[in-house]
Amino acid sequence: MYPTTLKYTKDHEWVKLDDAEAAVGITDFAQGQLGDVVFVELPEVGRQVKQGEMFGTIESVKAVSELFAPISGQVTAVNPELGVHPEQINAKPHDAWMIKIKPSMPAEADALLDADAYATLIK
Amino acid sequence: MVDYGGWDMPVEYSGITDEHMAVRTRPGLCDVSHMGEIELAGPDALQTIQRLTCNDASRLAIGQIQYSALTTPDGTFVDDILVYRLADEHYMLVVNATTTPKDYAWLSSHAAEQGGDVSLVNASARYALIALQGPAAAEILSGLTTVDLSAIKYYWFATGEVASVRATISRTGYTGEDGFEIFVQPAQADRVWQALLEAGASHDIKPCGLGARDTLRLEAGMRLYGNDMDETVTVVEAGLGWIVGWQKPEFLGAERLRAQKAAGAARKLVAFEMLERAIARHGHAVMEQDAVVGQVTSGTQTPFLRKAIGLANVPIALSPIGSELDIDIRGRRAKARVVPEPFYKRPRPA
Numbered sequence: 166m167y168p169t170t171l172k173y174t175k176d177h178e179w180v181k182l183d184d185a186e187a188a189v190g191i192t193d194f195a196q197g198q199l200g201d202v203v204f205v206e207l208p209e210v211g212r213q214v215k216q217g218e219m220f221g222t223i224e225s226v227k228a229v230s231e232l233f234a235p236i237s238g239q240v241t242a243v244n245p246e247l248g249v250h251p252e253q254i255n256a257k258p259h260d261a262w263m264i265k266i267k268p269s270m271p272a273e274a275d276a277l278l279d280a281d282a283y284a285t286l287i288k
Numbered sequence: 289m290v291d292y293g294g295w296d297m298p299v300e301y302s303g304i305t306d307e308h309m310a311v312r313t314r315p316g317l318c319d320v321s322h323m324g325e326i327e328l329a330g331p332d333a334l335q336t337i338q339r340l341t342c343n344d345a346s347r348l349a350i351g352q353i354q355y356s357a358l359t360t361p362d363g364t365f366v367d368d369i370l371v372y373r374l375a376d377e378h379y380m381l382v383v384n385a386t387t388t389p390k391d392y393a394w395l396s397s398h399a400a401e402q403g404g405d406v407s408l409v410n411a412s413a414r415y416a417l418i419a420l421q422g423p424a425a426a427e428i429l430s431g432l433t434t435v436d437l438s439a440i441k442y443y444w445f446a447t448g449e450v451a452s453v454r455a456t457i458s459r460t461g462y463t464g465e466d467g468f469e470i471f472v473q474p475a476q477a478d479r480v481w482q483a484l485l486e487a488g489a490s491h492d493i494k495p496c497g498l499g500a501r502d503t504l505r506l507e508a509g510m511r512l513y514g515n516d517m518d519e520t521v522t523v524v525e526a527g528l529g530w531i532v533g534w535q536k537p538e539f540l541g542a543e544r545l546r547a548q549k550a551a552g553a554a555r556k557l558v559a560f561e562m563l564e565r566a567i568a569r570h571g572h573a574v575m576e577q578d579a580v581v582g583q584v585t586s587g588t589q590t591p592f593l594r595k596a597i598g599l600a601n602v603p604i605a606l607s608p609i610g611s612e613l614d615i616d617i618r619g620r621r622a623k624a625r626v627v628p629e630p631f632y633k634r635p636r637p638a
Contacts, residue, residue: 200499201305203589204567222618224567226304226589227499229618248565 166193166284168259172274173283174235179259182274187236188262191223194287196258199225202251207263212240214266216273221263223254236273238266290498293386295322298497307500308591311463315422315488316496320462320469321477324388324412326395329378332404337371337379340398340540342523344533348373353443353460355531358383358391363522363541363548367391368513370460372445380411384513388412398540416477420484421467421504423634424491429468431487433457437468451483462501464508464632506597507590509559509630515570516557516585516599524548525601527557527629556607557585559629562596563612566622573616574600582606584615590631597631598624 171179177195181188196202204224214220214234221232242265246253253261268274278286289296297319301307310316328336337345342363343356350373358366358381367387372380383391392410399406420429426437435448435457445458456471472480485493496504502512511517517526524532524545532545562568567589574582587598606613611626 200300201303201591204565206566224589226503226591227299229567229569 167280169280171259172235172277172279173286174233174277175286176233176235177287178233178235180235180274180277181262186241186265186267187238187274188265189235190260190262191232191254191258192283192287193258195230196255199223199228199230201226202254205247205251205254205263207243207247208240210240210243213269214238214240216270232263234266235277236266236268237270238268241265241267292498293322293384293388295385297322299499300497301495304497304499304503305591307494307496308503310492310494311422311465311467311496311500311504312592313423314491315420315424315428315467315493316463316500317481317484317488317493318419318421318496318501319416319477319481320419320501321416321474322385323417324383324385324391324410325415325471326381326383326388326392327374327378327409327411328381328395328399328406329409330404330406331377332402332406333377333379335404336395336399336402336406337381338536338539339402340395341369341371342532342539342541342545343371344536345371345373345379346536347533350375351444351446353445353458355443357523357528357531358394359523359539359541359545360519361540361544363524363544364519365513365517365521365523365526366394366519368511368517368528372458387513414473415471416474418470418472418477418481418484419461419463419467420470420488421461421463421465421496422491423466424488425465425467428484428488428491428493429457429470432483440468451480453480455480462508462510463504464510464630465504465634502586503588503590506586506588506599507592507630507632509632511557511599512586516601521557521601522548522553525553525555525557552604554604555582555601556604557599557601558607558611558626559631560598560600560613560624561627561631562598563623563625565596566617566620567596568598568600568615568617568622568624574602574606575614575616575621576606580616582613593631595631600624602626
């Protein structure tokens with residue numbers, strides 16, 4: 166269910182770490198709790214975010230939730246497709262990345278959960 | 289599942305959008321047994337209802353239903369209700385779940401004050417209520433009952449059997465769609481629920497939770513007690529002047545409502561559509577520069593119309609159609625426009 170290629174946070178986000186960038190999205194569990202996503206508000210490219218800081222909001226028909234940066238760094242990209250098709254987050258949550266961050270403190274990633282730990286968390 | 293007035297209720301089954309679309313295009317099935325039922329019987333039952341509700345219940349024939357409100361002496365809402373005339377001197381009020389105890393106490397104390405010959409019963413535990421809503425509702429239900437559904441007009445009811453269970457079949461709903469609300473004994477509710485799901489399977493019927501019920505009613509411009517109006521909002525301010533029996537003799541709150549009708553109210557509940565990609569929700573402030581001048585009472589993204597819509601309580605100056613509203617959504621301002629109600633009106637059969 167939860168890909169081992171991703172890292173996870175207690176706030177139900179996933180992080181895909183590449184050499185230079187970290188893509189961020191929300192987990193299948195999170196999209197299931199939210200229900201039909203209708204709107205995502207994301208930061209501007211270039212913004213500096215700190216680990217744990219709110220970087221945007223995600224709204225479903227029934228509720229609005231805040232998105233928290235899983236690691237510190239600069240926002241290098243924002244997924245343009247989600248503005249038009251936010252429902253992709255429900256359809257394929259682990260592919261629908263929201264932002265990419267260039268980490269400023271790569272060591273922060275060590276504290277993220279692996280797939281097993283995350284699966285245990287949501288049990 | 290969420291706690292709703294002491295009832296464990298599902299917010300959604302297959303998803304709010306899926307359920308909402310089922311009701312708009314096929315059928316949806318909603319367990320609304322949480323609604324309260326209060327019965328009044330006796331020679332003075334009508335007089336009691338006339339005195340405590342704002343609509344004119346003397347116009348009801350046996351088998352007919354009316355949307356109305358229990359009003360305070362200030363013309364505000366104790367609750368919004370449906371009045372059923374069950375028999376000559378026997379009426380049933382269908383009231384909101386969370387307000388049932390308050391309504392019953394209110395009715396009892398005022399009936400006692402009047403001293404008429406009327407008996408009151410909180411009959412809520414005697415009824416389960418299942419709402420079958422959607423364009424195919426009549427077709428599905430007709431296979432489970434011998435009652436001639438075509439003879440039941442909108443806001444009328446009939447008694448008979450559904451799936452061999454004694455039932456009151458009411459052509460009402462809270463979705464803006466054609467459909468029925470079916471009252472049965474709680475012990476037999478599951479049987480009727482299952483029978484309706486089976487009969488509706490060929491129409492891809494969907495069970496619907498509170499979430500879809502809320503988006504459906506809002507799209508249809510229907511008010512939700514506790515969100516859109518309460519004991520601080522008058523019937524006229526809520527935009528429900530059409531449920532006031534202006535011709536009938538005195539009732540609680542009549543004086544204030546008549547004054548507001550004559551002189552105009554200072555505030556009004558209006559329907560709005562967002563002009564930007566943002567969703568205004570219950571509790572968000574309507575602003576004029578830095579001053580809070582109103583409040584969003586309901587708001588969502590509607591699955592069928594695919595727009596962000598809502599209702600807001602605003603000063604009368606901001607209420608005309610086309611007025612622009614400035615709404616504070618978590619610290620960011622977003623523009624909305626006042627639009628005519630309802631947002632959604634079902635297509636009439638040609």
